[in-house]
Amino acid sequence: MTNDAVVDPSGTQAWKELQEIAVSTANISIRDLLTIDPSRPSAMTYVAGGIHADFSRQRLSPTTLSRLLELARQTGVLTLRDKMFAGEHINSTENRSVLHTALRLPRDATLVVDGVNIVEEVHQVLDRMGDFSNAVRSGAWVGATGKKITDVVNIGIGGSDLGPAMAYLALEDFRDRSISCHFVSNVDPSDVAVVLERLNPETTLFVIASKTFTTLETMTNAGDARRWLVDALGEAAVEKHFVALSTNAQAVSEFGIDTHHMYGFWDWVGGRYSVDSAIGLSTMIAVGPANFGAMLSGFHAIDQHFSHAAPHENLPLMMGLIAVWNRNFLKIPTTAVLPYSQYLSRFPAYLQQLTMESNGKSVRRDGEAVSYDTGAIFWGEPGTNGQHSFYQLLHQGTSTVAADVIVVAKTAHAIGQQQDMLVANALAQAAVLALGRTEMEVAADGTSATLVPHKVMPGNRPVSLFMVEQLDPFTLGALIALYEHAVFVQGAIWGIDSFDQWGVELGKKVALGILADLTKGTAQNPSLDAASLADMNTYLTLR
Ligand code: F6P
Numbered sequence: 001m002t003n004d005a006v007v008d009p010s011g012t013q014a015w016k017e018l019q020e021i022a023v024s025t026a027n028i029s030i031r032d033l034l035t036i037d038p039s040r041p042s043a044m045t046y047v048a049g050g051i052h053a054d055f056s057r058q059r060l061s062p063t064t065l066s067r068l069l070e071l072a073r074q075t076g077v078l079t080l081r082d083k084m085f086a087g088e089h090i091n092s093t094e095n096r097s098v099l100h101t102a103l104r105l106p107r108d109a110t111l112v113v114d115g116v117n118i119v120e121e122v123h124q125v126l127d128r129m130g131d132f133s134n135a136v137r138s139g140a141w142v143g144a145t146g147k148k149i150t151d152v153v154n155i156g157i158g159g160s161d162l163g164p165a166m167a168y169l170a171l172e173d174f175r176d177r178s179i180s181c182h183f184v185s186n187v188d189p190s191d192v193a194v195v196l197e198r199l200n201p202e203t204t205l206f207v208i209a210s211k212t213f214t215t216l217e218t219m220t221n222a223g224d225a226r227r228w229l230v231d232a233l234g235e236a237a238v239e240k241h242f243v244a245l246s247t248n249a250q251a252v253s254e255f256g257i258d259t260h261h262m263y264g265f266w267d268w269v270g271g272r273y274s275v276d277s278a279i280g281l282s283t284m285i286a287v288g289p290a291n292f293g294a295m296l297s298g299f300h301a302i303d304q305h306f307s308h309a310a311p312h313e314n315l316p317l318m319m320g321l322i323a324v325w326n327r328n329f330l331k332i333p334t335t336a337v338l339p340y341s342q343y344l345s346r347f348p349a350y351l352q353q354l355t356m357e358s359n360g361k362s363v364r365r366d367g368e369a370v371s372y373d374t375g376a377i378f379w380g381e382p383g384t385n386g387q388h389s390f391y392q393l394l395h396q397g398t399s400t401v402a403a404d405v406i407v408v409a410k411t412a413h414a415i416g417q418q419q420d421m422l423v424a425n426a427l428a429q430a431a432v433l434a435l436g437r438t439e440m441e442v443a444a445d446g447t448s449a450t451l452v453p454h455k456v457m458p459g460n461r462p463v464s465l466f467m468v469e470q471l472d473p474f475t476l477g478a479l480i481a482l483y484e485h486a487v488f489v490q491g492a493i494w495g496i497d498s499f500d501q502w503g504v505e506l507g508k509k510v511a512l513g514i515l516a517d518l519t520k521g522t523a524q525n526p527s528l529d530a531a532s533l534a535d536m537n538t539y540l541t542l543r
Contacts, residue, residue, distance in 0.1 A: 006366040006495040007075045014071035015328075021064050022329040029460045030059050030434045046315040049301040049478030050468055053315055057434035057463040058322050059330060068321035069311050077320075077492040078311070084488065085307055087113035087268070091499035092365050098499045099266070100273035100484065104299040104477070118266070129263055129281055130289035132243070136205065137176055137288060144237035149205045153182045153195060154282040155225060156209030157217045160245070161185040162353050163275025163480075164209070166346035167283045167295070170476050173343075173412045175286040183282075184225075187217040192224050201232040201241070207282050208244045211271050213251035216508065226256065245278040270499050272353045273484060276477070291473040298477025306485045316482055319464070320489025326402045326462055327376050327490075336394060337380030339406040340426035343471055347406070348380030351483055357501050358487045364495040374494045376402070384425045394433060395457055402462045405430050406479075410470040426465075433461040 009015050034040055034056065041056040044065075060068075072078065084090050087097040099118065102111050107123045135141035139148040154164050165183040168175070175181075182195045206225045210218045229241050244252040244262040247269075252262045263278035275283070276299055284292040306316045326332040335355075337348040359375030381389065383405070394401050407426045411419045436459020442452050466482075468475045491498030514536065517525050523536035 006364050006368070008364075008368075008371075009071065009075050009493050009495065010372050012071060012074040014067055014074050018064070018067050018071060018325070018329050021067060025061070025064070028059075028061075030057055030462070031436070031459060033059070033061065034435070046313065046318055048305040048309070048315040049298060049482070050475050051302075051315070051478055051482060052467045053319065053482075054465040054467070055318065055322055057430060057465065058325075059460060059462045060322070060325055064325065065318065065321065066312070068325055069317075071324070071493060072311065072317065072321060072489070075493045075495070077317070077489055080492045081307065081488065085303075087111065087118075091268075091270075091497060093497050093500045093502065094267075096499070097268040098270065098273075099268040100270065100276065101299075101303045103265075103269065103276045104296040104303060104481075106300065113268075121266075125263055125265065125278055126289075126293075129278060129284055130292075132263075133281070133284045133289055133292075136285050137179065142240070143202050143204070144233050144240045145202045147202045149179065150203040151180050151182060151199050152205045152207060152282050152285050153184060153199070153225065154207045154209055155184045155192075155218055155221045156207075156245075156279070157185040157215060158353060158357075159271025159274050160209035160211060160215075160218065160279055162272075162346070162350045164280060164282045166344075166350040167275060167280065167476060168286055169346050170343045170471060171283070171287050171291065171295075171473060173471075174288075174291050174473060176288065179285060181282050181286050184221050185217065187220055189224075192221045196225065196228050201229050201237075204229070204241060205285075206242045207285075208242065208246075208252075208255070208257065209279050209281075210245070211247050211265070211269070211274065211279075213244070213246045213248040213255065216511075219255070222255065243281070245281055271501075272357055273499075275480065287473060295473035295477040298474035298479075299481040300477075301474070302478050302481035302485065306481075316485030317489055319482065319486040320493070322462075322464065323376065323486060323490050324493050327373050330400070330462070331373070332376070332400050332402050332462065333373070334377040334379070334399070335402045335404060336386075336390075337378060337404045337406070338383050338386060338426075338429070339380070340383040340422050341406065341408045341471055342382055344406060344408075345382050347479075348378065350480075351380075352378050354480075354483055355487050357504070358498040359491050359494070359496065360503065361491075361494075361496040361498075365497050366495070370494060370496070372494070374496060375490070380404075383429065384422065387425065387429065391429065394461060395436075400461060403430075403433055403464070405463055405465045407465065407467040408469075408471045409467060412470075430463045430465050432457060433459065434463050435459045436461075 044056040045054045084098050085101055087099055089095050089097055091098050102118050103122055105119050109119050110117050111119050136149050161183055168181045184192045184195050208222045239258055242257050244257045246252050247265055249259050253259050263281055265277040269277045276296055311317055337351055339347050355378045356375055361374055362370050364370055405426055407423055436457035439456050442455045447455055513525055517523055523533045
């Protein structure tokens with residue numbers, strides 16, 4: 001483990017100043033800030049990789065932003081950023097480099113890590129993925145009975161599912177409609193069963209996606225799929241219908257997939273940072289290698305911006321700092337992601353893993369407990385649907401929720417006025433969340449006195465509004481990279497390891513113990529607590 005010195009952010013001068021600013025500006029609302037300075041939107045909009053990020057509805061002033069930049073300086077954020085890009089082992093608890101940024105380096109770049117130019121390796125895999133994707137798309141690759149592949153089933157979970165599943169929906173307008181992708185993740189038997197029920201083994205390709213190739217859910221579902229195929233077409237058919245995406249060649253081979261049909265990646269790609277690695281194979285089959293390449297270019301554009309733009313113009317840096325401001329100084333515990341795009345319907349779920357598995361930590365890299373809050377809770381749904389569901393709480397609930405509103409300007413489906421309606425709703429919600437409606441304004445509408453308090457909208461909910469021209473592969477890559485780096489900035493300030501996930505391990509272990517008992521039909525495990533044993537007994541009676 002590399003034991004680099006970790007700065008306690010709460011001990012820095014900048015942190016103390018920011019605390020004072022939070023107190024002294026507590027009564028200044030977003031409405032005030034926008035009224036006092038109408039040039040605020042242009043001063044607080046940052047553009048990179050085709051993303052226009054308007055932070056003018058955040059509850060902070062440009063002076064506060066400059067203090068936040070000072071916090072970044074005092075906690076060494078940019079030094080850690082440079083170490084990440086250079087391949088140093090900044091994932092200290094796992095003693096690994098963190099190099100998802102290398103996955104999108106152009107072919108002619110060089111990045112030598114431990115004596116190897118990893119860019120060459122990355123492009124070798126991309127080339128093999130490209131050849132395979134083209135073969136599947138063109139029909140040059142056929143199933144065991146000579147038929148073209150019409151259905152691709154990605155079996156994976158977490159980062160080996162959420163990225164490809166999200167990207168498949170997001171890039172609907174770019175995909176080959178003669179091939180459908182399906183995503184099986186849950187160990188709930190219904191997940192795999194209903195997908196297989198609809199498919200023909202002769203025309204189905206299974207993509208088994210697992211960095212470790214040991215994940216219980218994935219290996220169980222992959223086993224089910226393999227049996228289903230072998231029952232229908234025989235053992236010899238496996239080589240035409242199964243490919244593996246993994247770092248673990250031995251486990252792939254033991255599972256019964258020839259490693260010639262494996263697309264590899266490296267331990268320096270975290271699961272939640274892997275949609276742009278071999279894990280993206282189903283996306284590449286769906287949209288083609290050129291579009292996948294455009295997505296990588298979008299990622300790279302933001303990487304370049306993050307590593308080279310001056311701090312005060314650096315979009316991911318600003319976004320991460322604002323998140324820290326909201327979390328630690330305004331004490332806002334949660335962020336709603338509200339994409340006004342049906343195609344981004346899985347983006348909030350994707351971001352949940354990216355943000356919460358990365359920054360849901362309470363111990364710093366040096367093993368010391370943190371004395372301040374870390375990662376916010378992320379969740380969300382596309383607009384306008386969410387407006388008819390949970391926005392009531394966003395507007396008038398007792399908890400303040402920060403919101404990321406994502407707007408896509410162009411649609412491929414110009415039906416009547418619908419696109420303008422969609423965007424009008426996004427802008428309206430951003431305005432109402434941030435500015436609210438005062439008692440006087442409500443009364444001035446002629447509202448009866450008894451209803452006035454019910455119609456007052458407190459506003460002052462911080463909103464970031466991200467606008468892109470269209471949802472294409474480049475933009476999707478840029479959006480993902482933006483969030484990746486904003487997550488990095490927050491973790492760097494908090495001094496935590498944003499790239500490990502020890503918190504998910506214990507549950508997996510306990511589940512295995514419970515499963516052993518359930519298999520025997522007993523509930524006796526002495527290491528289990530009374531509540532678990534009681535619930536196991538109920539289950540054994542009901543199942
Ligand atoms: O359990 C959490 C996790 O390790 C995630 O970090 C990861 O994305 C997921 O499981 C799947 O892991 P794998 O790709 O190794 O199957």
